[in-house]
Amino acid sequence: MNPSELERLEIDLLLETVFRRYGYDFRGYARASIDRRVRQLLSSSGCTTVAELIPKVLNDAEFFSRLVRNFSIPVTEMFRDPAVYRAVREKVVPLLRTWPHFKIWHAGCATGEEVYSLAMLLKEEGLYERATIYATDFNEEALDLAREGIYPIEKIKAATRNYQLAGGKGSLSDYYHAAYDAARMDPALRERVVFSVHNLATDSVFGEIHLVLCRNVLIYFGRELQNRALWLLTESLVHGGYLCLGTKENLQFTEVHAHFSTLDHAARLYKKQVPP
Amino acid sequence: MTRAAVVMGGSAGSLGVFDAVLGALPEDYALLLVLHLPADDAGSFALHLAQVSRLPVVEPCDKQRIEGRHVYTAPANYHMLVERGGHVALSVDERVNWSRPSIDVLFESAAGAWGRELVAVILSGANADGAMGLLAVKAAGGHTLAQDPAGAASPLMPLAAIKVGAVDEILSPEGIALRLIELANG
Numbered sequence: 516m517n518p519s520e521l522e523r524l525e526i527d528l529l530l531e532t533v534f535r536r537y538g539y540d541f542r543g544y545a546r547a548s549i550d551r552r553v554r555q556l557l558s559s560s561g562c563t564t565v566a567e568l569i570p571k572v573l574n575d576a577e578f579f580s581r582l583v584r585n586f587s588i589p590v591t592e593m594f595r596d597p598a599v600y601r602a603v604r605e606k607v608v609p610l611l612r613t614w615p616h617f618k619i620w621h622a623g624c625a626t627g628e629e630v631y632s633l634a635m636l637l638k639e640e641g642l643y644e645r646a647t648i649y650a651t652d653f654n655e656e657a658l659d660l661a662r663e664g665i666y667p668i669e670k671i672k673a674a675t676r677n678y679q680l681a682g683g684k685g686s687l688s689d690y691y692h693a694a695y696d697a698a699r700m701d702p703a704l705r706e707r708v709v710f711s712v713h714n715l716a717t718d719s720v721f722g723e724i725h726l727v728l729c730r731n732v733l734i735y736f737g738r739e740l741q742n743r744a745l746w747l748l749t750e751s752l753v754h755g756g757y758l759c760l761g762t763k764e765n766l767q768f769t770e771v772h773a774h775f776s777t778l779d780h781a782a783r784l785y786k787k788q789v790p791p
Numbered sequence: 792m793t794r795a796a797v798v799m800g801g802s803a804g805s806l807g808v809f810d811a812v813l814g815a816l817p818e819d820y821a822l823l824l825v826l827h828l829p830a831d832d833a834g835s836f837a838l839h840l841a842q843v844s845r846l847p848v849v850e851p852c853d854k855q856r857i858e859g860r861h862v863y864t865a866p867a868n869y870h871m872l873v874e875r876g877g878h879v880a881l882s883v884d885e886r887v888n889w890s891r892p893s894i895d896v897l898f899e900s901a902a903g904a905w906g907r908e909l910v911a912v913i914l915s916g917a918n919a920d921g922a923m924g925l926l927a928v929k930a931a932g933g934h935t936l937a938q939d940p941a942g943a944a945s946p947l948m949p950l951a952a953i954k955v956g957a958v959d960e961i962l963s964p965e966g967i968a969l970r971l972i973e974l975a976n977g
C-alpha cells in the first residue's frame with residue numbers, strides 16, 4: 516500500500532470513529548476538502564500520522580470539539596453575492612406577500628450574517644413581522660456567535676457596497692451600533708429568528724417552510740450526501756415554496772431535480788412543483 | 792508515461808503566459824487553472840481564455856465532471872479542488888496565502904487525485920502561493936515546471952517554488968508550451 520492509500524485508509528477510520536463515538540457523520544463529505552482539513556488538524560496536533568489521531572479523538576472530547584470546528588467551515592459574509600438578494604427581492608418577495616404568514620429556513624447559517632442580511636431585506640419590504648425564521652447549523656459555537664450578532668466592524672463596513680448592490684433601501688449603518696471595533700446588530704433583526712442545532716447529514720425534516728436557503732453548504736458534501744440533504748430540504752418545503760442554493764451549486768444532476776422549476780438560474784433560485 | 796492532466800497557477804503578470812501556453816495546446820489533457828482574481832470577478836478569466844484557446848473553456852460548478860481536452864478555470868472567491876473520481880469540488884474555506892482561489896489548494900488536491908499522471912506549472916506572481924502545492928505534486932510523482940523567474944513580470948512565485956526544491960524544469964513561456972506537448976505524447 517503506498518503512502519497516499521494508507522493515508523486514505525487512516526482518514527476513513529478516523530471518520531468512522533467520529534461517527535460511531537459521537538454521531539457526527541462526515542463519511543459522506545467531499546473528500547478532497549476533508550483530506551485538507553485532516554492534514555491541518557494533524558500538523559497542529561503534535562502527531563505524525565492520522566492513525567494517531569484516532570485514540571485521541573476516542574478519549575478526548577475536547578479534541579473532538581476541535582475536530583468538529585475544523586471540519587465546519589463557518590466562513591460567511593453579509594450580502595455575499597448581492598445579485599442573489601436582489602433576485603430574492605424581485606422574484607420571491609412578491610410571492611411571500613401573498614402568504615399571511617410564512618417560514619424561512621437558513622440551513623447551514625454559520626455565524627449568521629446571511630440571516631441578518633435577509634432580515635434587513637424583509638424589514639425593508641414590510642414583511643418581517645409575518646415571518647418565522649429558522650437558522651440552523653451543526654456548529655454550536657458558530658450558532659452562539661449568530662445569536663449574539665456582534666461582528667468585527669471592518670467586515671460590516673466592507674459589506675456596505677454589497678448592501679447597496681443587493682437593492683438596500685436605507686443604509687447598512689441603520690442596522691447596527693458601532694462600539695470600538697465591533698458592530699452590534701440591531702436585536703430587532705432577530706426577534707423572529709429561532710437559532711437551533713440541526714445536522715443535515717443525520718437529522719430530519721423541518722415542517723412547512725416557504726423559503727429554504729442552503730448556500731455553500733452542499734459543496735462540502737459528496738454526491739450521495741448531497742442527495743440526502745436535498746431530499747430533506749425538498750420535503751421540508753410547501754408546494755410552491757422556494758429553494759436557494761450557492762451560486763456554484765446546481766440541482767441539475769441531483770435526484771430532486773424533477774421536483775423543481777428554475778426561477779432564476781444565476782441566483783440558483785428554484786420553485787418546488789409537483790413532478791411531471 | 793502518459794500525463795492525463797495539467798494544473799497551472801499564476802498571479803500578477805501571468806495572463807499573457809496563460810495565453811501563450813493555451814494558444815499552443817491542442818493536446819489530450821484536462822487543464823485546470825487558477826489565476827488570482829478580485830472576489831467579485833464574474834468569470835472574466837474564462838471569457839478571456841475562450842478567445843485564445845482551441846479547447847472549450849469552462850468555469851465549473853461544484854461536482855462537475857472533468858473531461859480531457861477541456862480547460863477549467865477556478866471561479867473568483869472559491870477554491871477549486873479535484874476529487875479522486877475526477878470531478879471538481881469547490882469550497883469557500885478561508886483564504887490560503889491571502890488567496891481564494893489558492894494555487895496550493897488546487898495543486899495539493901490534484902496531486903492526491905492524479906499522482907504520477909499530473910503536470911503542474913507555476914507562473915509569474917507576487918506571492919508564494921503554489922510553492923507547497925508544487926512540492927506535493929512532486930512528492931506524489933508528478934512532473935513540475937516553473938516559468939523562468941528571469942523573464943517573469945513578477946518573479947516571486949516561481950522563485951518561491953524553486954527555493955523549496957519543488958521544480959523539475961525552469962522554462963520560458965514558449966518552452967512550457969513545447970514541453971507540455973512532449974509530455975502529453977509520453
Ligand SMILES: C[S@@+](CC[C@H](N)C(=O)[O-])C[C@H]1O[C@@H](n2cnc3c(N)ncnc32)[C@H](O)[C@@H]1O
Pocket residue numbers: 587588589590591592595622623624625626629651652653654657713714715716717729730731732735761883
Ligand atoms: C461556508 S458556510 C456557509 C454559510 C452561509 N450559508 C453562506 O453561504 O455564507 C458552511 C456552513 O455549513 C455548515 N455545515 C456543514 N455541514 C453541515 C451539516 N451536516 N449540517 C448542518 N450544517 C452544516 C458549517 O458548519 C458551516 O457553518
